[in-house]
Amino acid sequence: MEDGVLKEGFLVKRGHVVHNWKVRWFILQQNTLLYYKLEGGRKVTPPKGRILLDGCTIICPCLEYENRPLLIKLKTQTSTEYFLEACSREERDAWAFEITGAIHAGQPGKVQQLHILRNSFKLPPHISLHRIVDKMRDSSSGIRPSPNMEQGSTYKKTFLGSSLVDWLISNGFTASRLEAVTLGSMLLEENFLRPVGARSMGAIRSGDLAEHFLDDSTALYTFAESYKKKVTPKEEMSLSTMELSGEVVKQGYLSKQGHKRKNWKVRRFVLRKEPAFLHYYDPSKEENRPVGGFSLRGSLVSALEDNGVPMGVKGNVQGNLFKVITKDDTHYYIQASSKTERAEWIEAIKKLT
Numbered sequence: 001m002e003d004g005v006l007k008e009g010f011l012v013k014r015g016h017v018v019h020n021w022k023v024r025w026f027i028l029q030q031n032t033l034l035y036y037k038l039e040g041g042r043k044v045t046p047p048k049g050r051i052l053l054d055g056c057t058i059i060c061p062c063l064e065y066e067n068r069p070l071l072i073k074l075k076t077q078t079s080t081e082y083f084l085e086a087c088s089r090e091e092r093d094a095w096a097f098e099i100t101g102a103i104h105a106g107q108p109g110k111v112q113q114l115h116i117l118r119n120s121f122k123l124p125p126h127i128s129l130h131r132i133v134d135k136m137r138d139s140s141s142g143i144r145p146s147p148n149m150e151q152g153s154t155y156k157k158t159f160l161g162s163s164l165v166d167w168l169i170s171n172g173f174t175a176s177r178l179e180a181v182t183l184g185s186m187l188l189e190e191n192f193l194r195p196v197g198a199r200s201m202g203a204i205r206s207g208d209l210a211e212h213f214l215d216d217s218t219a220l221y222t223f224a225e226s227y228k229k230k231v232t233p234k235e236e237m238s239l240s241t242m243e244l245s246g247e248v249v250k251q252g253y254l255s256k257q258g259h260k261r262k263n264w265k266v267r268r269f270v271l272r273k274e275p276a277f278l279h280y281y282d283p284s285k286e287e288n289r290p291v292g293g294f295s296l297r298g299s300l301v302s303a304l305e306d307n308g309v310p311m312g313v314k315g316n317v318q319g320n321l322f323k324v325i326t327k328d329d330t331h332y333y334i335q336a337s338s339k340t341e342r343a344e345w346i347e348a349i350k351k352l353t
Contacts, residue, residue, distance in 0.1 A: 004029050007098045009337060010253035010266055011035075012085040012283045021068075021085070021284045023253065023266040024048065028098055030105060033074075038255075038266065051082055053103050060096035061189045061212075063204060067286045069191035072096050085283065087253050087268045089189060128247055132173055132183075133192045136164075137223065143167045148220050150197040158196050161219035177215055184213030188221075196220040243279070243293065246272030250348045255335035256280060262314035264335065267291070269345075276352035278324070298327035301349045303342060322346055 007028040012021050013035060024035040025043040033051040036043035055077035062073035062083065070092045074082040086092035136142045143164060145157035165180040174180040187193045188204070189212070195201045200219040204212055213221075250271040255264045267280035270290075279293030304313070304321040313321065313333050320336040322345065336342035 006030065006102060007095065009091075009095075010087070011095065014083040014085075016080075023283055026084070028095075028102060030102055033099065033102075039264075052076060053099070056103050058096060058100055058103065060092065063188075067191075067288065069189060072099070074099070087283075088251050089186070091252070129187060129190055129192060131247075132168075133187070133223075135171065136167070141171075145222060150199060150218065150220055153197070155196050155220055155222075158220040158222045160217050161200065161214040161221060162217045164221065165215045181213050181215050184215075184221075188212050191224050193221050194224045196222050242275065243277045243295075244272070244290075246274045246277060249273050249352075250345070252341070252345075253283070253337075254280075254345070257313065257333040257335075259330075269334075271345075271348055271352070273352050278349065294324075294326050294330065294332070296324075296326075296349060296352045299349070299353045300325045301346050301353065303346060304333075324349065 005027055008026060010023055011026045013024045014021055023038065025038060027034045027036075027047075031053055033053060034047040035049055035051075036045065037048045038044065051074060057075045059073040059075075060071075061069070062071040063069070064073070065071060065083070068083075068085050070086045070089060072084045072086070072092060072095060074084070076082075084095070086095055143159050145159050147154050147156050148158045148160065149155075161184065164184060165177050168174045168180040168183055169177065174183055184193070188195065193213075195204050197220045199216065200214060200221055203214050203219065248270055252269060253266055254269050256267050256269075257264055266283065268283050269278060269280050271278050276296040277293055278296055279290035281288070282291045285291075301322060301324045304323055320339055320342045322334055322336070322342055324332040324334065326332070334345075336345060
């Protein structure tokens, strides 16, 4: 990191005038969050804009957009709102932690409290949220939604917060009710579950990250509609669900060169195993469907020299390049934001080829 830089990397930002979403390169400093446009995967100076953090408030997680569950919301002293999307829950929480620390830099007690919260709210690495929700939906052994009443109203296809806690413990996903509440909060954050009724909605608005999910017989929840969306036969043919069934082992923002126009665009890459696939998504789009991907079986991956522009690469690139050659001899040129990130991706992909 350069002097004065607390954190830097890609985030997707909502526009102010036209509410479209664009990838920007963000640099966090002690009092300011700078963001830059990109050309060829390289940030364009001077900054496109800056967010003054003095007196700023942060909301994380922010659930204002159903199809974008990984948002951070910043509100400045002048009531300007910024919506920033990360590529994963871990990355979103890391950004939120560093931004909150920068906002409260003059309050050591508050920063210490944030360290405790950050270290106490983690999803065990062996747990897959997709696998948990699949089992929750199992017709024989899952949790069964039913009509439930709250304050005189009946809500169909819901289940109690306390019932889900019991189910998570009995199925061995957590060892205690506290762990189950943490896991329930994760399922809400990642948009697998939806709060229903005043009791559970009130907990979401409380802003206390670890208490969004309630171990309570009066708090109602349901499966989010976005978890199992209907797709057209054409979509089913173009993208096999088998490709997306593997466990996610790594994800992040990388720049990719297009095959036809050779221009560079930032994509959210998701690496899965069993089966081994690398998919990439357009972060500016609402729908959570890959725009491309390929099997890693029989693929080759290697770093490219940073001296000059390698053969086959076009545009104003900043280095940290690597190449994946698939079994059918398709070449993918990809650009990481640092040598360390490039090495991590190459190592992760090599394990699955």
